[in-house]
Amino acid sequence: MNANEISSKASPRLKRIQKISRILKVCVLFYFVAPLCALAFNLKTIHSTSGMISIFTHPYASTLDIPKPMYLLWATGTAVYLLGVISFYRLLCLYEKGVIFSGANVSEMKKLGSYLAGYGILAIAANVTYLGGFIFPWVLLEGFVSPWIVVGGAIYIVAGIMDEGRKIQEEQELTV
Amino acid sequence: MPIIVNLDVVLAQRKMRLNDLAEAVDITPQNLSILKTGKARAIRFSTLEAICAHLECQPADILEFRPEERKKGE
Structure with a gap:
C-alpha cells in the first residue's frame, strides 16, 4: 500500500467505490473481450441499416462508395476510442486499489479526455471528407457542438482542477 | 528550502522533549516532527505563537x- 492508497478498513465509502469499479471493469471487459461484443462494437462504428453502411454516422450505399480517407479515419477513430476505453479501465483499476486522488488518476483522466476530444476531431474530419470539402461555418459549428470534444475537454479540465486540488491538499497536510 | 527550522536546537537548549512541547502547545507529535525535520511547507502564526510562548x-x-x-x- 503506497501513500496515496486509502485503507478500505478505514472507509466503508471506499468499499462502495471499489465495488462499483469492479462491476464497471467486468462490464468493460465483457463489452470488448467477448467476441460477440467486439462484433457489436464494429456494428456500432460501421453498421448496416436498410442496406446502407454508416461511418461516423455518414451513410454509404456500398463499400465501393466509401472514400479511402474515410477508412483511415475510421481505423484511427476506432484506435483512439479503444485507447480511451483502456484509459477508463486503468482508472477503474486505480479506484479498485484504493488510489483515488493520485497523480496516476489525473494522468489517466487527462488521457481519457484527450482521446475523447481526439475522437471528436476525427468525427469532424469525417464530416469534412463526407462533404467533400471544407465548408467553413458549418464545420466550425459542428466542432463547437461536437459532444465528444465538449465531454473530452471537460474531463481534461476537471482532471487539471483535480490535480491542483491534490497539490493544495498535500501542501495543507504539511502545514503545521 | 532556504528556511531552516531550528526547533531541535531550541528544544535541546531548554532540555525539553518533542512530545512534551506537543502536549503543551496542543499539536500532535507527528505534526511537530514534520516541523522539526524541515518537511513542513508552512507554519500557522497561531502555531508559531504557541511554540514561542511555551x-x-x-x-x-x-x-x-x-x-x-x-x-x-534550485
Missing part, C-alpha cells in the same frame, strides 16, 4: 533564512 523565545530562534539553501534547491 519556549519563551522569538520566531527568529526557531526559523532561520539561509540563502545558500535556496541555490541548492
